[in-house]
Amino acid sequence: GAVVSQHPSWVICKSGTSVKIECRSLDFQATTMFWYRQFPKQSLMLMATSNEGSKATYEQGVEKDKFLINHASLTLSTLTVTSAHPEDSSFYICSAPFLATGELFFGEGSRLTVL
């Protein structure tokens, strides 16, 4: 079946540094991908929609200058957390729709810890 892969699965960084997370659709093309954030014991919250070849659309309350999204190809979207701070520590998850079946496939998630 369709697979979405994220990298890295976990990352620890110092406050003030930037971290890039990659999301790849491995055997299908995705013109749209979605980025979510999940805090402990909470559900997934949509952060932004990544669109291949155009700007991402962000949900209310999500800072676009802090969470940079680039969808450079039909199989890759990246999320860069700029100038990370401890409150940005979270589980970040991407997803991509497999249009042929109507399923939404999720990556394994990336756990960011900012010290």
Place this chain on the structure above:
Amino acid sequence: DAKTTQPPSMDCAEGRAANLPCNHSTISGNEYVYWYRQIHSQGPQYIIHGLKNNETNEMASLIITEDRKSSTLILPHATLRDTAVYYCIVRKVRDNYGQNFVFGPGTRLSVLP
């Protein structure tokens, strides 16, 4: 806001069937019912989806009531590896996902030995 309600938690004995209910009383005729689960520290995993007929695959069965206002996900022989949070989501057939694919709190299923 999520358009579904689920019990916050359930227990099930290993080897027995796990029946997870979902209420979606405001569902419209062109909305599918989707089920996902999330094992601790992993991304959500697709289980099954349906429109109005009952569906079965290698993972589970989905029973949708005739009025479509509720559904039940059935794991026929639960194992310890089925311990997870299960999410029931409704989505219009032609809607993009994104804002139209909202995760509620889900049901935390604990499969007990």
